[in-house]
Amino acid sequence: MSKEKIIAKIKANKKQPHLRFRLKRKVEAFTDRLFLTLFDIDTPVTENIDQLALQFDELIDLVCWNIDRPCSKVWENYLEQLPEILEKLNLDAQAIDDCDPATQSIEEVYMAYPGFYAIAIYRLAHELHKKGFPLVPRLMTEYAHRQTGVDINPGAHIGKSFFIDHATGVVIGETAVIKDHVRIYQGVTLGALYVAKHLKNTKRHPTIEENVTIYANATILGGETVIGANSIIGGNAWITESVPANSTVFHTPEIKIKTQANVP
Structure with missing residues (x-):
């Protein structure tokens, strides 16, 4: 050619x-x-x-x-x-x-x-x-x-006195709502349950009420999901349903330790 x-x-x-x-x-x-x-x-x-x-x-x-x-x-x-x-x-x-x-x-x-x-x-x-x-x-x-x-979409609504610690890997979607005095850590995702173009004008991302702490790598999904005020979301938690106020949510990993036989 x-x-x-x-x-x-x-x-x-x-x-x-x-x-x-x-x-x-x-x-x-x-x-x-x-x-x-x-x-x-x-x-x-x-x-x-x-x-x-x-x-x-x-x-x-x-x-x-x-x-x-x-x-x-x-x-x-x-x-x-x-x-x-x-x-x-x-x-x-x-x-x-x-x-x-x-x-x-x-x-x-x-x-x-x-x-x-x-x-x-x-x-x-x-x-x-x-x-x-x-x-x-x-x-x-x-x-x-x-x-x-x-990655914070400019369409998100974020209240006063917001704190992101360490920062890397945080994702906050377009229709997320974060109220006052919320603290989040690295790797947190406030995302959508489904990705489809026809959902453009619907609330797809969660609401975080006042004074909530969300620890590293927690994932919270869905436009109807509300994290109640004063709650603590532990690291690596996966949440797709609402959490009442004053709750503590945590992920418990299964840990298996393999040891060698006949080791004093």
């Missing part, structure tokens, strides 16, 4: 007219600047707000394919939400500092805890998701996923 025919076949199969991967890089740059603007003491807020507005305009040019959608209003409305988002994130950082004996300072939480970073990007993305602007927030949380191993 000639080079011309190969090129023609490639062009014929590039069927997505809006698929521009430079959007990912621009979203990542926007996310980095947004994070530093909120937290880094040496990053000037006034100048960076102006720069963020310009960067967001570039994102709008790349993702607002429907000219009837009022994308130009998104940034103005989003900017008004940033102080409230920052207040929530400071509560998340304080919850981590209060709960984890390994922390040496609150600054360590902001700079060194992947769980906090994942929560921060989720909260920043969630507000954009609520405004009907889905692709940019999805790319923001995927950027955090790539860096931390934490």
